[in-house]
Amino acid sequence: MPKMALTHFETAILFALFTSVILGITTKKTDKERIRYGAQCFGYFIAALFGIGWLMYFGHG
């Protein structure tokens, strides 16, 4: 099995993607709502990734 070394950013993007897909599938009733909610979750993940990233950057001084 090949070894994979991803950065924190790449890892977080992949985690957000797959988690958003499952959250979209499992929580809503129509396909349109599922796609919308999945995209919304992915957007929140990315916003949190950048937001908390900058917060830590400035927190370190």
Added chain:
Amino acid sequence: MTEAQANTPSAASYLPVLAAAWIVPGSGYFLLKRPGRGILTFVSVATMFLIGIMMRGPFFQPQGGDLLTTIIYYGGFLAHIASGAFYFIAVALGYNQPDVAGHVYDYGSKFLVGSGLLNILALVDVHEIATGKKS
């Protein structure tokens, strides 16, 4: 028997679907004639598990101690079990990564746990569909 009890499907009707959905993530949706959701679930859970293995994430083993240690190790182990066949195949093939320091190993571990947790979400959804609470 009340009307609500009469409308509740028997465990024998949905347990095989749940068992299939646990062993092969996404298969429960196929059995319930929802192949699109089945494919997406399988691909998501399988890819996360594979990335976790390729990042050499260690598996959690049940371990006691203080409360936090117990929750983390037992919880992690249960999440691995929830991955179904992926976990059992990896163990059967001899995957036994020791818990070493390093961010890549740590991310891998989270992916392995995450794939099991996503399959638990899918299992709950399959149960709701099989029992008629959701379409």
